[in-house]
Amino acid sequence: MKLLLVATAFAVSVLAAPPIVIRNATVLTITKGTLANGSILIRDGKIAEVGDRVNVPANAKVVDASGRFVMPGIIDCHSHIAADSINEGSVSVSAMVGIEDVLNPDDIAIYRALAGGVTTANVLHGSANAIGGKCTVIKMRWGKDAHDMIFEGAMPGIKFALGENPKRAGNPTGQRIGAANVPPRYPATRMGVEDVIREAFTAAKAYQQSWKDYNEKVARGEQVLAPRRDLMLEPLVEVLEGKRLVHAHCYRADEILMLLRVADEFGFKIRTLQHVLEGYKVAKEIAEHGAGASTFSDWWAFKLEAYDAIPYNAAIMTRKGVLVSLNSDSDELIRHLNDEAAKTMKYGGLSETEALSLITINPARQLMIGNRVGSVEVGKDADLTIFDKHPLSNFAKVEKVYIDGQLYFDRDNDLAARPEHATEKKKLLDKEKEQQRRPASGAVRRPAA
Amino acid sequence: MRSFVFTVLFTLPLLAANDDSFLIRGATVHPVVAAEIQNGAVLVKDGKIVGVGRNLAAPKSIRIIDGKGLHVYPGMIDSATQMGLAEIGSTRESVDTGELGKFDPQLRAEVAINPSSEHIPVTRANGITTVITLPMGAAEGGRGRGVGAGNIIAGQAALVHLDGWTWEEMDVKKSAGMAMHIPTILSPPARFDGQLPPFSFADAKKNYETELRELREFFEDARRYQKAKSANAKGFQRDLKFEAMLPVLEGSEPLVIVANRERAIHDAVQFADQQKVRVVIAEPRELGKMGPELKARNIPAILGPTLALPLHEDDPYDAAYTLPDEFFKAGVKFAFGTFNNEFVRNLPYQAATAVAFGLPYDEALKAITLNPAQIWGVADKLGSIEEGKSADLMLTDGDPLEAKTQVKQLFIKGKTVDLDNKQKRLYEKYLNRP
Numbered sequence: 001m002k003l004l005l006v007a008t009a010f011a012v013s014v015l016a017a018p019p020i021v022i023r024n025a026t027v028l029t030i031t032k033g034t035l036a037n038g039s040i041l042i043r044d045g046k047i048a049e050v051g052d053r054v055n056v057p058a059n060a061k062v063v064d065a066s067g068r069f070v071m072p073g074i075i076d077c078h079s080h081i082a083a084d085s086i087n088e089g090s091v092s093v094s095a096m097v098g099i100e101d102v103l104n105p106d107d108i109a110i111y112r113a114l115a116g117g118v119t120t121a122n123v124l125h126g127s128a129n130a131i132g133g134k135c136t137v138i139k140m141r142w143g144k145d146a147h148d149m150i151f152e153g154a155m156p157g158i159k160f161a162l163g164e165n166p167k168r169a170g171n172p173t174g175q176r177i178g179a180a181n182v183p184p185r186y187p188a189t190r191m192g193v194e195d196v197i198r199e200a201f202t203a204a205k206a207y208q209q210s211w212k213d214y215n216e217k218v219a220r221g222e223q224v225l226a227p228r229r230d231l232m233l234e235p236l237v238e239v240l241e242g243k244r245l246v247h248a249h250c251y252r253a254d255e256i257l258m259l260l261r262v263a264d265e266f267g268f269k270i271r272t273l274q275h276v277l278e279g280y281k282v283a284k285e286i287a288e289h290g291a292g293a294s295t296f297s298d299w300w301a302f303k304l305e306a307y308d309a310i311p312y313n314a315a316i317m318t319r320k321g322v323l324v325s326l327n328s329d330s331d332e333l334i335r336h337l338n339d340e341a342a343k344t345m346k347y348g349g350l351s352e353t354e355a356l357s358l359i360t361i362n363p364a365r366q367l368m369i370g371n372r373v374g375s376v377e378v379g380k381d382a383d384l385t386i387f388d389k390h391p392l393s394n395f396a397k398v399e400k401v402y403i404d405g406q407l408y409f410d411r412d413n414d415l416a417a418r419p420e421h422a423t424e425k426k427k428l429l430d431k432e433k434e435q436q437r438r439p440a441s442g443a444v445r446r447p448a449a
Numbered sequence: 450m451r452s453f454v455f456t457v458l459f460t461l462p463l464l465a466a467n468d469d470s471f472l473i474r475g476a477t478v479h480p481v482v483a484a485e486i487q488n489g490a491v492l493v494k495d496g497k498i499v500g501v502g503r504n505l506a507a508p509k510s511i512r513i514i515d516g517k518g519l520h521v522y523p524g525m526i527d528s529a530t531q532m533g534l535a536e537i538g539s540t541r542e543s544v545d546t547g548e549l550g551k552f553d554p555q556l557r558a559e560v561a562i563n564p565s566s567e568h569i570p571v572t573r574a575n576g577i578t579t580v581i582t583l584p585m586g587a588a589e590g591g592r593g594r595g596v597g598a599g600n601i602i603a604g605q606a607a608l609v610h611l612d613g614w615t616w617e618e619m620d621v622k623k624s625a626g627m628a629m630h631i632p633t634i635l636s637p638p639a640r641f642d643g644q645l646p647p648f649s650f651a652d653a654k655k656n657y658e659t660e661l662r663e664l665r666e667f668f669e670d671a672r673r674y675q676k677a678k679s680a681n682a683k684g685f686q687r688d689l690k691f692e693a694m695l696p697v698l699e700g701s702e703p704l705v706i707v708a709n710r711e712r713a714i715h716d717a718v719q720f721a722d723q724q725k726v727r728v729v730i731a732e733p734r735e736l737g738k739m740g741p742e743l744k745a746r747n748i749p750a751i752l753g754p755t756l757a758l759p760l761h762e763d764d765p766y767d768a769a770y771t772l773p774d775e776f777f778k779a780g781v782k783f784a785f786g787t788f789n790n791e792f793v794r795n796l797p798y799q800a801a802t803a804v805a806f807g808l809p810y811d812e813a814l815k816a817i818t819l820n821p822a823q824i825w826g827v828a829d830k831l832g833s834i835e836e837g838k839s840a841d842l843m844l845t846d847g848d849p850l851e852a853k854t855q856v857k858q859l860f861i862k863g864k865t866v867d868l869d870n871k872q873k874r875l876y877e878k879y880l881n882r883p
Contacts, residue, residue, distance in 0.1 A: 108762050115766045164539075280879045300872075301568065301791045303539035312876035319880070332758045335766075339756075339798060342852035348876070394801035394851050418765060425763060 018059045019043045020405060025065035025386070030072055030353065030361050031375040040070065042382040045404035050376055063400070069390050071356060072375050073119025073383035073401065074337050077294040077363040078247070078274050078327035081121050081334065082107045082138060082149065089128030089169060092186060092196045095158060096231040098134030099123050103146040109331040110149075114140045114409040116335030117385035117398040120151060122327075122367055124274070127161035127249040128169065130187065130196040134158050134235055135247060137367055139383070139403050155368045157271070158235050160248035162255040163305050166193050194258050201266040204236035211237075245271035245368065247294075251305035253281035260289045272366045274327070276317075277309035283320035292323040292366035297340035298347070314358060315348020325363035338391040345392065352392055381405075469496040469863030472507050473844065476516025480834040481523055481818050491521055493840040496863030501834050514844070519857060522814075522849055523833050524578025524841035526821040527796045528751045529731060529786025532572065532580045533562030533609070533616070538790070547585055547600060551660075552667050554693040556604030558584040559623050562616045568790055570870035573611040575794040576843040576856040578866075579621060579831060581751075581786065581821075582607045583628050583705070583731075601664055603628040605693065606705055608825050610841075612861040625825045626705035626729060627697050631717045632660035633710070661716075668724050671698060703727040703824075705751070710760070711737030718742050729824060732788055734760045736772065740779025749782040749824045752816070754789070755799040767806055773816070774807035784821035801850040813850065839863075 020042040027038035027050065041049040041060070049055060056062065080086050084102040088094040103123070113121065119140055125133030135157035138149040170188025187193050210227040217224045238244035246263070250256050250273050263270050272292040273279060277300070279286055279293045286293060295317070300309035317324045326341055328334035341355040350358075364374025373383050382405035389396035401409035471493050478489030480501055492500035492508075507513060536543035545561045562582055572580075584604035605624040613619035634650075634657045674691035675698055676682075696702035706717040708730050718739065721728040730743065730750040734757070743750065752773050759768035776783045785800050787793045800813040822832025830839045840863035847854035859866040 112758070112766045280875075281882075283879075284882070298795070299791070301537050304537050307537055308875060310872040310875050312872065312880075316876065316880050332756065336756060336802070339802075339852060345853040346855060389805075392853065394798050395805045397805045414766070421763070 017045075017405060018061055019048070019057045020063060020382075020402075021054060021056050021060045022063045022065050022070060022384070022386070023054075023056075025068050025070045026390075027376055028069060028071040028353075028356060028391070029376040030356055031377060034353075038070075040376065040382075040384070042384075042402070042405040045382055045406070047376060047378055047380050047382050047384075050378055065386055067388075068399065069387045069396070070376065071117075071385055071387070071391055072360045072373065072380075073385050073403065074117045074359045075325075075363040075367070075374060076113070076118055076121040076328050076334050076337060076359075077272060077325045077366055078329045079113075079121040079123055079331075079334055080126070080329070081109045081113055081123060081331060083123050087126030087128040088133055089126070090185075092129050092166070093131040093200050093232060094125070094129050094133050095131050095200075095233070095235040096133075097125070098136070099125055100134065100136045100150065103136065103138065103149060105142075105144060105146045105149055109334070110140050111142050111409070112331065113334045114142055114401050115398060115411075115414070117338060117387070117391070117401055118334055119383040119385070119401060119403050119408075120364075120367075120369070120373055121334070122157065122247065122363075124157070124247060125159040127159070127165040130161060130166045130193045131200055131236070132159035132161055134244075137369065140401075140408065141403055142408055151369060151372075153369075153372070155243075155245050156235075156238070157245040157247050157367075158239060160197065160246055160259070160270075162193050162248065162250040162259060163190065163252060164303055165249065166196075190252075190255055190258070193255070194262060197259070197262050198265075200233075200236060201240070201262070201268075204233045204240060205266065207233040208237045208240060239268050240266065242268070247272045247274050249274045251275055251277045251303075251309075253278040256282050257285055260285055260291065263289070271368075272325075275329070277306055277313060279322070280310065280313045280316035281308075283317045283322055286317065287321040292325065292362070293317050294325045294327045294363065294366060296329070297326055297343045311343060311347035314344045315350050318348075318350060318354060318358075323362055323365060324358055325366055326358045327363070338387070338396065339394055342392040342394065355392060468512055469840070469860075470494045470508075471512040471514055471863075472505065473514045473516045473521055473842070474505070474507075476844065477520045478834060479520060479522045479814070481814060482833045482835060489521070490516075491834060491840075491842065493842075493860070493863045496840055498834060498836055498838050498840050498842075501836060514858070516844060518846070520845045520847065520849075521834065522576070522843050522845065523818045523831070523838075524843055524859065524861065525576050525796055525817045525849065526784070526825075526831065527577055527580040527787055527793050527817070528784040528821045528824065529583055529753065529788045530580045530793045531790040532568060532582050532611070532793060533564070533566050534558060534582055534584070535790045536563070536566055536568070546583075547598065548604065549599065551599055551663065552602045552690060553584075553600060553604050554602045554627055554697070555689040556584050557607070557623065558582045558605060559607035559609065559616055559620060562607065562609060562619065564613055564616055564619060567871045568793070569611050570867065571791075571872055572793045573859060573861075573866060574856060574868045574870050574873070575797070576845065576849050576859060577611060577793060577796055578841040578843070578859065578861050579608065579610055579821075580793060581625060581825065582609060583788075585628050585630075585707070600628075601630055601632065601660060602667070603630065605702075608827065610861050612864065612866050621831070622825060622827060624693075624696060624702055625827075626703045627694075628705050628707075628731075630707045631713050631720065632657050632664065633713050633716075664720075665723075668694075668698075671695075697726055700725075700727050703729045705729045705731050707731045709734045711735050711739055714739045715742070718746065718748065721746065721748065731786070734769070734772070736775050736779060736781075740776070740781060744780040747782070749784070749820070750776060751786040751824075752776060752783045753786040753799050754792075755785070755802045756795075770802050770806035773800075773803035773813070777808055777812050782820055782824065783816055784824050785816045797850045798852060804850065810850075 023039035027035040039054045041054040084104045088097045124135045137151040137154035169185040270291040272294050276293045298311035337359045344350040344355050361374035364370040384402045386400040387396045399411045474490040478486040490505040534545045583606045606626045608622040608625040609619040634653045671691045671694040708714045708717045757769040804813045819832040822828040842860045844858040
């Protein structure tokens, strides 16, 4: 109810805004080609018209984007932005916890990501355990509160993790400093990781059945006690019923295949394989399962399971029919995903549109929000990024970012506000120094040592 | 057998092409020291550049490389890497970046460079021909945690070519600089398990003052050693640590001082003044008021990575992007370094981002070619396309600062370098998986 109220209030504020026309830009629609001299009409937070010419309402704010490039807001399918905590690593299955409960709208990384043209991110639980916590898709609505950041209507997700990270806590002689004092936590091997997932889904199936039995009995008019709610298994039942998307951290080909087969066994789908650095070795199997793949452009060799990572990964998987995106997993990398996309043209020869799709429409489709964002099309959310040069050039920088038709980042405004921020900071520092010099009135003065 | 035949077939043309004399013609030549030459030529003889211009006559029977539609640039130089010292970041057995001990000037990075590291062919495939290998950890100067965290003087940085059967063959300059951390008031190191060692500000300050004193004393001892040696004093005994300090004291080898913050840069400059030694500032993450101080003393800096988060939460979002231009405007000479291993290949993109945020393009290109050659004292051999220099050249289909650009051919000392690597082999293998 509260959410609905907030959403309504938000919608009203958007409705009140005048229409915006961005014109004379190179418009990279992603799904409908490129307009060399295009215009976009934004009304009520949505893209109302796109074309060589659009209607310009009398009350419209006109933004001249001559020489500029407009593309859909960038979408990051793997981020930990705005999350106050990441890992509930004390157990091997932590499906009961969720990122939504720890969203921090004041995380400066949100603004910095905006300044890199990002409008939407999938905020994930960490990779400390085989089945991690619930994930939340957010829009970078900097200045709004935690509830208003959530991408309304986006499918909820859950994080799984395979390989070195979830098994690390099972090995007390592992590399974590101080880990020797911590009792080992099952699993310690990739075999154990498979087992944890199979055990959890076996339990989830039984739990699902107990509710089915209960509901049938109730339907028959029997008076029975309801099963006890199990907050850990509920999200897994949602996975079984296709109501929650699985985003699985993985590196090696063997563990990728393992997870696909476990999912087949229990009758659910892996929505995205995350990192999936050896995905290129099992691209055929990934495509057959229908999983998406969200990978790094060129990370490798930072750990043993990343030694066979290649920057051609995105290209090979794309060619083999996998829906691929590039992600950041980093508050730094999230700021230049367009540069990361450009690397797939060098490594594997993707086209400009294919490269840009990796950070727009593809992650949107992976997150099942492709009907709302990810391309410049009539009816979609007006989430747009304006670059001063082609976004696949390493010399390009972001000038403006719109979300729901509202201007959330403007480089000119940012630059203009800097002197004021510097003055404000100096005042605060001076005040702090002053307070340190003179104890506040009423404070007990300590005798000198 | 099949793979043997393949290898032979593959190697034969390379062997035939291994002649280090050739003429590239019809290319756009970017000498770095002069304006680009359209339809230009570069003549290489015995591994050296002997001609650059428009209409160079082809000596008899020289190999001609058609550069039509291509660009020739000098090979790029990364001024701060771990190349050859580390293979897999998280696997301790494969990492030789940081040694135990506070004062280790006797350590030589070069002798631990693994010429068979998979990182070398991966890196040079993107046009990087020369790197500085630092005997210390990665970003933040490696003082975060783990082995090497206690180093003040970490050892001798090596300047190496990314080609050679042994580290001796890779050698450009064995001791290009002495790697050092200027002591700082450190906050307790962040730990992954969330446990904090007991560490107060008073402890930190005491530790800082102690380290500064130890550093001064180490230099004083080294000077006494220098004096005793030159006086051929009775009972003089060779000491490897002090011996290694002699080039630093004589000013022939710079101290490469990692100094992230303004305060640390200030301390490093003060130290250089007191000790009268040559200094290169490494990995500064802010400049503050230190611009005039560095400029007045001709102290250069190794900047990077540019694609980094701001140092402070309330810094402008583009603080790291604009830092190179800040150094340029302050008149401080600088080169770029990645302070990394697996991302050394992305050196040109660190430079490109600086251009997007204000740095003139030519300065960015210089900072990965000519400037590092000058800073490391090898500008007579490397860093530009000029007569008499080593033929470290790359042939590209566009601007190397753009990620989509492909490096088509690479030469180190005039020798054609194999652009194949582990990643390309895996690409071809799995692209063709049935």
